[in-house]
Amino acid sequence: MAIKTSLRIIARRLSEAVQKAALKQGIPPDDFALAGTYDEATDRIRLRLGTDHPVDERRLYADAFEEIRRAMPEIPHITYYVSLVIHKVESLEEIYWDATNFEDEHDLTDLTELLNRS
């Protein structure tokens, strides 16, 4: 799977796609946090989005995946490899507390965090 070799680019595009979806819901970048891990064994990217902003989670989830599909037309099966869990949180920091404890997983939070703040 090509995901491994272009992880950095993919993480960036995923973050941008989620950011677009959040903006559609009226959530500015400062009002959400996105963290993620990449599981080397399964090529799976697991994203967690936390927001303290009122949100229609179902709509945000659907918009995020629509943007992800649109952002990566060259990888039509990208959504097979990505999961997203949306949390309403009191503090955005909560989303970073769940650091990975799994041996095969790499933390993508640095990438997504940079994009959150860019």
Add this chain to the structure above:
Amino acid sequence: MGLMDDTTLDNLDKAWQEREKEAKALAASFPATSLTLRIYALEIRIKTIICRRLGIDLLPGHCKTHELDELIIFTGLLGTLADPANDGIRQNWDILVRFARERLNQIRYLPGSALKAADLNEQLNALDNPRDGVWTWLSRLP
């Protein structure tokens, strides 16, 4: 591919139904334990779907895993989940996969009160939402 002769379709079928009954019996008094049993039931039910869809009576050795997002590949349902029309089911699936992967083991070592009501309700909704709950979805499969 190795087949696990100790894990028959018949046993799996009985096991998920039993876990569900046990979960229902404990739901009011021990909701965290009940939820744990329901996640076990979900995993076992997915294993029965794999056997049925592959037309075999024994679980393949490759499916000897508790990882729901690995098991779903063998059901042939991953494409259905990735269909934009099923984003609601997919969202609930992602919630349950994360819970099973990152929380289930922790819960075993914590008092039931550690599982907050909102958290419990989120998982139960992800399973049983009448429109796009994962358990609801699996129950609708032919």
